[in-house]
Amino acid sequence: MTDTTFDGIREFVAAAQSLSFTAAGLELGVTSSAVGKSVSRLEARLGVKLLHRTTRRLILTQEGETYLASCLRVLDELAETQGLLTTGQQEPIGRLRVDLPATFGRRHILPTLIEMAVRYQKLDLSVSFSERLVDIVNDGIDLVVRIGTLKDDAEIVARKLGSQCLLICATPDYLARHPAPQNRNDLLQHDCIVGWRHGTRKTWMLIDENGQTVEQEVRVKHEMGDGEMLLNMTLAGAGLAQLPTWLVQDYIERGDLVAVLERYAGAEMPIHVIWPRTRYIQPKIRMIVDELLALAQRDSIIFRPE
The missing domain is CATH 1.10.10.10 (Winged helix-like DNA-binding domain superfamily/Winged helix DNA-binding domain)
Structure with missing residues (x-):
C-alpha cells in the first residue's frame, strides 16, 4: 500500500x-x-x-x-539538512521569521541580521517590529528578541543577551518650567511620558533606599508606542521619561537631556532571544542565536552583561 x-x-x-x-x-x-x-x-x-x-x-x-x-518550516529543515549532507558545511537556508522590539531592534539587532543575510545567500528574512509579547508558536515566528521579564513558558527557549539600564530624564527647558523631582512621589506631580501597554499599570522601575527594584506609580501625560517616539517626545520638552542608557547617553552628554532622581536610577531590564522549544533546533536558528550572543559580548556597553 x-x-x-x-x-x-x-x-x-x-x-x-x-x-x-x-x-x-x-x-x-x-x-x-x-x-x-x-x-x-x-x-x-x-x-x-x-x-x-x-x-x-x-x-x-x-x-x-x-x-x-x-509545511514551510519542515521544507526549510529538509533543505538545511540536505545542504549539510551534500557540502559538509552548516549554512542557514530558507525563511527565518524574526520579531524585534522596534527601536532597540532597528538599532542593535537588525544590522547583524542584514549582515548575515548578505553573507548567507540562501537565508531569507521576514522581520517585523512590535513591543507586544507575541505568541511565538501560534504566530509562526522562529525567533524573538524581547526586553523585560519573561513569564515561565514550557513551549519556548530563552537565552539572555544582557540587560539595559534605565534613567529618568527631561530637557533643560522642561525642568526650567517644572522644578526637578526630588523624591519618588514627586513623579505623581509631573508630566510623565510612558510606553504604551494595553491593560497594564503605568509604573516605572526604580531602585529604593535598600537597593531593591520597586515599581513606582507615575502621573501619565503621554503614552508612546515605541522608544523612538518616547525619545522624540522627551526631546521636545513634553515631560519626564524613563529611557535606557543606550538611547539617551549621547543626548545627556551634549546637554540636550538632564538625568533626574539619579539616586533611584540603575534599574535594569533583561534582554532575551527566544525561540520555540523543539527536539531539534534548526541550524539557521542556532547560528543566529550564536551570532547575537557574540554581538552581546562585543557590545557590552549596549547589552550590559551580568
Whole structure:
C-alpha cells in the first residue's frame, strides 16, 4: 500500500505562495488542473479546506495559513539538512521569521541580521517590529528578541543577551518650567511620558533606599508606542521619561537631556532571544542565536552583561 502522507504538499505550498494554480503549475512543470487536483486530494485527506477558490485568485483559509507555516518550516529543515549532507558545511537556508522590539531592534539587532543575510545567500528574512509579547508558536515566528521579564513558558527557549539600564530624564527647558523631582512621589506631580501597554499599570522601575527594584506609580501625560517616539517626545520638552542608557547617553552628554532622581536610577531590564522549544533546533536558528550572543559580548556597553 502506497503511503500518501506527503502527497500534495509541494503543490499546496506552490499554490499558497503564488495564490494561483496556474503559477504553481508553471513553477512545478505540470498543468494547473494537476495542481488543483493534488490540493483537493490533500484537503480531503486532512478533512479541512486549505484554499478558497474564486474566479480571480486563491485565498488561504485560517487552516491553510497554519498548515502552510508548518509545511514551510519542515521544507526549510529538509533543505538545511540536505545542504549539510551534500557540502559538509552548516549554512542557514530558507525563511527565518524574526520579531524585534522596534527601536532597540532597528538599532542593535537588525544590522547583524542584514549582515548575515548578505553573507548567507540562501537565508531569507521576514522581520517585523512590535513591543507586544507575541505568541511565538501560534504566530509562526522562529525567533524573538524581547526586553523585560519573561513569564515561565514550557513551549519556548530563552537565552539572555544582557540587560539595559534605565534613567529618568527631561530637557533643560522642561525642568526650567517644572522644578526637578526630588523624591519618588514627586513623579505623581509631573508630566510623565510612558510606553504604551494595553491593560497594564503605568509604573516605572526604580531602585529604593535598600537597593531593591520597586515599581513606582507615575502621573501619565503621554503614552508612546515605541522608544523612538518616547525619545522624540522627551526631546521636545513634553515631560519626564524613563529611557535606557543606550538611547539617551549621547543626548545627556551634549546637554540636550538632564538625568533626574539619579539616586533611584540603575534599574535594569533583561534582554532575551527566544525561540520555540523543539527536539531539534534548526541550524539557521542556532547560528543566529550564536551570532547575537557574540554581538552581546562585543557590545557590552549596549547589552550590559551580568
